[in-house]
Amino acid sequence: xxxxxxxxxxxxxxxxxxxxxxxxxxxxxxxxxxxxxxxxxxxxxxxxxxxxxxxxxxxxxxxxxxxxxxxxxxxxxxxxxxxxxxxxxxxxxxxxxxxxxxxxxxxxxxxxxxxxxxxxxxxxxxxxxxxxxxxxxxxxxxxxxxxxxxxxxxxxxxxxxxxxxxxxxxxxxxxxxxxxxxxxxxxxxxxxxxxxxxx
Numbered sequence: 001x002x003x004x005x006x007x008x009x010x011x012x013x014x015x016x017x018x019x020x021x022x023x024x025x026x027x028x029x030x031x032x033x034x035x036x037x038x039x040x041x042x043x044x045x046x047x048x049x050x051x052x053x054x055x056x057x058x059x060x061x062x063x064x065x066x067x068x069x070x071x072x073x074x075x076x077x078x079x080x081x082x083x084x085x086x087x088x089x090x091x092x093x094x095x096x097x098x099x100x101x102x103x104x105x106x107x108x109x110x111x112x113x114x115x116x117x118x119x120x121x122x123x124x125x126x127x128x129x130x131x132x133x134x135x136x137x138x139x140x141x142x143x144x145x146x147x148x149x150x151x152x153x154x155x156x157x158x159x160x161x162x163x164x165x166x167x168x169x170x171x172x173x174x175x176x177x178x179x180x181x182x183x184x185x186x187x188x189x190x191x192x193x194x195x196x197x198x199x
Contacts, residue, residue, distance in 0.1 A: 007164060048104070052107070075125075083136060108189075111181055
């Protein structure tokens, strides 16, 4: 129960912070910026990465710390999106984003090893920074606050979807949790390799 309260506080704080920022933006650009933000993370590479973070967090982190993965991703995503909107980028960014899906697939395969959470969270932050730079680079010229609010809402939703999937596995088929998580890891990793090959 405590972990659910902590998770809720993180989400509420993030959303309220962006709502406050969005309320100060130019209203003429709000609709398009919000729509672009909401839709941008539905690219397959972004979608798979965010769902994978939710699954990994439930599978690899202690029950009362499962919110750390999504919170780390979102914090790094927002910071790097602001930098991306200012023109900061990284070489081979699209390649790195595809490889982040491969990375998250590998993390799912290794999730049951119960290694140090710090390593996993550091990798999540690094990968999220790549996704954030891409989000920022594609932000509208004005109305960034609405755009950021949109992509954060979608990110939270996708993380939550991954969390629900992992909790469902734990609850309904606990004896097959390792097998299912490992299989998902290979599927995500394979999808990342495919995405990388298409660039």
